[in-house]
Amino acid sequence: QGIDLTHHTQDGQWTLHTDRLQVTLQPSPSQLQVHLKGQVTFRDLPHQAITGAPKRPLTLLATLTYDQKQHALLLQSAKIQQGGAQVVAHGMWDLDSAMPRRLRLQGEGITPQTLLQYAPAQFLLDQLQGQLSFDIQLQKPTGAQPLTATALRGNFSLQNGSWTTPYCAQSIQLKTIHGTLAMADLQDLTTGKLQVDQITGTLANSQIVGSLSLNDFQKCHLQCTARGTVDLAALKPEAFQASWTAMAGQLTLDGTLDAHLKTQALAAQTAPQITGTIKLQQGRCKTTSPQLLWQDLNGHLTLEDQALVVKTLTGSVGTSNFCLSGTFQHPGTLWSSNAALPTATAKVYIDYLDVDTLFSEEAGAEASPALFVPPCTQLDLECDIQQLHYRRFQGKNVRGTLRLQGHRLKAEKLQFGMAGGKVTLHSTLELGKDSPQLRTKAKLQGVDLSQLFYTCENFHQNFLLDKHLRGKVSADCHWKLQLDEHWRANWKTLQAGIDVQLYNGLLCDFPPIQQLAAYVPKESLTAVHFPALKNHISIQQSTIYIPTMEVYNNVAHMQLSGTHTFDGKIDYNFVVPLSSAQLLPQEALATDALDGINLHLKLQGDVNNYKVIYNVQALKNSLKDDLKKQGQVLKQILQGTYRSKTNIQALTPDDYFEFD
Numbered sequence: 001q002g003i004d005l006t007h008h009t010q011d012g013q014w015t016l017h018t019d020r021l022q023v024t025l026q027p028s029p030s031q032l033q034v035h036l037k038g039q040v041t042f043r044d045l046p047h048q049a050i051t052g053a054p055k056r057p058l059t060l061l062a063t064l065t066y067d068q069k070q071h072a073l074l075l076q077s078a079k080i081q082q083g084g085a086q087v088v089a090h091g092m093w094d095l096d097s098a099m100p101r102r103l104r105l106q107g108e109g110i111t112p113q114t115l116l117q118y119a120p121a122q123f124l125l126d127q128l129q130g131q132l133s134f135d136i137q138l139q140k141p142t143g144a145q146p147l148t149a150t151a152l153r154g155n156f157s158l159q160n161g162s163w164t165t166p167y168c169a170q171s172i173q174l175k176t177i178h179g180t181l182a183m184a185d186l187q188d189l190t191t192g193k194l195q196v197d198q199i200t201g202t203l204a205n206s207q208i209v210g211s212l213s214l215n216d217f218q219k220c221h222l223q224c225t226a227r228g229t230v231d232l233a234a235l236k237p238e239a240f241q242a243s244w245t246a247m248a249g250q251l252t253l254d255g256t257l258d259a260h261l262k263t264q265a266l267a268a269q270t271a272p273q274i275t276g277t278i279k280l281q282q283g284r285c286k287t288t289s290p291q292l293l294w295q296d297l298n299g300h301l302t303l304e305d306q307a308l309v310v311k312t313l314t315g316s317v318g319t320s321n322f323c324l325s326g327t328f329q330h331p332g333t334l335w336s337s338n339a340a341l342p343t344a345t346a347k348v349y350i351d352y353l354d355v356d357t358l359f360s361e362e363a364g365a366e367a368s369p370a371l372f373v374p375p376c377t378q379l380d381l382e383c384d385i386q387q388l389h390y391r392r393f394q395g396k397n398v399r400g401t402l403r404l405q406g407h408r409l410k411a412e413k414l415q416f417g418m419a420g421g422k423v424t425l426h427s428t429l430e431l432g433k434d435s436p437q438l439r440t441k442a443k444l445q446g447v448d449l450s451q452l453f454y455t456c457e458n459f460h461q462n463f464l465l466d467k468h469l470r471g472k473v474s475a476d477c478h479w480k481l482q483l484d485e486h487w488r489a490n491w492k493t494l495q496a497g498i499d500v501q502l503y504n505g506l507l508c509d510f511p512p513i514q515q516l517a518a519y520v521p522k523e524s525l526t527a528v529h530f531p532a533l534k535n536h537i538s539i540q541q542s543t544i545y546i547p548t549m550e551v552y553n554n555v556a557h558m559q560l561s562g563t564h565t566f567d568g569k570i571d572y573n574f575v576v577p578l579s580s581a582q583l584l585p586q587e588a589l590a591t592d593a594l595d596g597i598n599l600h601l602k603l604q605g606d607v608n609n610y611k612v613i614y615n616v617q618a619l620k621n622s623l624k625d626d627l628k629k630q631g632q633v634l635k636q637i638l639q640g641t642y643r644s645k646t647n648i649q650a651l652t653p654d655d656y657f658e659f660d
Helices: 449-455 511-518 522-526 616-639
Strands: 003-009 012-027 031-044 058-067 072-082 085-094 099-110 128-139 151-163 172-174 177-183 192-203 206-215 221-231 244-260 273-288 291-304 307-317 320-329 343-354 378-390 393-405 408-418 421-430 437-448 469-483 489-508 527-540 543-552 557-565 569-577 598-606 609-614
Touching: 408 449, 421 469, 437 449, 449 469, 511 522, 511 569, 511 598, 511 609, 543 569
Parallel strands: 343 378
Antiparallel strands: 003 012, 012 031, 031 058, 058 072, 072 085, 085 099, 099 128, 128 151, 151 172, 151 177, 172 192, 177 192, 192 206, 206 221, 221 244, 244 273, 273 291, 291 307, 307 320, 320 343, 378 393, 393 408, 408 421, 421 437, 437 469, 469 489, 489 527, 527 543, 543 557, 557 569, 569 598, 598 609
């Protein structure tokens, strides 16, 4: 009791611990017969690769004979038991190599967990349940030297089996399995081969029939085939992707797998080779981020050359129907964190995409969840969307390419109809930073100005509204801004340049303009026309800069320039020719008497509290310029080179006027 029996070999050592063992010895001149009865535990085995699980005591009843001349151990009969498992053995053992010369093992009632104590850890036996029986023979070639390799061959069967996998909600039930096992060299795990010609597994309404071959017990090279149907409701969707829930539908598959297994997991020393076909029928799935319901999913897919080829996949998400086709490289990322990250080239057609409906359950959220994009992922998605609805946006014939390269998402040649016109844009979103940056170039052609403001929700201000505007706008725009982790725009970082052209424009009942009524005929301020207007508007440091531009109608015309900050501070300059003003009875003046004389006004304050004042500085600058021009005219008169367009009329004293 409590004795360790150790035997050293060139490959390691055997250690047998006697928990309680009765030993009877019967010596003779050349032999020693031993009767054993009791409990023992193997603590050390020659190969560290097969010391997987903790060892439990074995009940031993055996008769063996030690032959001194052959330096061998003859096992006449031995019965080993552990729980309900039993192994009967007999044969001859070469003590020099610690390997049998010949040995037959017959077992029954053995659980995979029992074998896990002595089998290679790569075998994943902890996921397998059932009652195993086997008949295995170990044999050296006849006449071989003591150190010659011992070969193994035999057969086995599994009764009442089941296999537990993290991808299934329940264990897969296995019908009786029959297979063969062979090793050319018992001390070399790489020579091992396990073969099962037919495996039938059932899971809920699923049934799969296949075969399995496992070669090289060191790397565990697995080759298997499978065909049958899979009930998606019996799977654990979160095991594939954390955001998937409530899967339903049916998969019909016929394929092969060629892979290498590692301890306790399906991983890729080399990428798994998967080939076959998949048919999806009436699939259904929910995603939690974002919260979407995918249903009526039907498609035909093939697996080949490390690629998942989607010949056609149709379905609906929310109220939108779609049709997808394309190629996804490295689909093994679904089950292996070590597999290469996926790349994809695909086309999608959607008849009507209602973004509001898709994200209706998250409408109350202040911001969308942050998006995680794995590095090195590549996606080329060619889009064709007949109608796109988002809040007030109504886009038609949305076509273009979305390209994801690493941490960079691009929209290339994205075109769509909007507000009676056409929009083309190129946009780049840098995702790899703490503050994602958006860069965009856009071209607008013939877009209705009032609808543009309405669609863009008046650009989140209540000063200049869609009801104030009419006309068609064309523009070339470029801008960049930063987003926070929740995809909210940081408007303080916005930098933009806009070359705008407005045709048949109209500014209707705009309150700040109405305050010019004391200086400009009121009827000209009710509807300010812009038959054709061009300007370059820039945005820097939370401020909109509007260079000087002329606006006019049939009653009056004026010049407008100024700034407008994002926090509502306004500073507009108006230059009104005195000939357009209503300060004087103009019928008493000559036709061009007021030419070149301007009224300079300034509108200052914020959008809720503003007033019109004289722009004294601008008036001084104007007078300075006018005096300079008058000096040039006087010089030309003295030189006799001045040519006036109209006759100069002398003014009577009553025609003189002064500014306060």
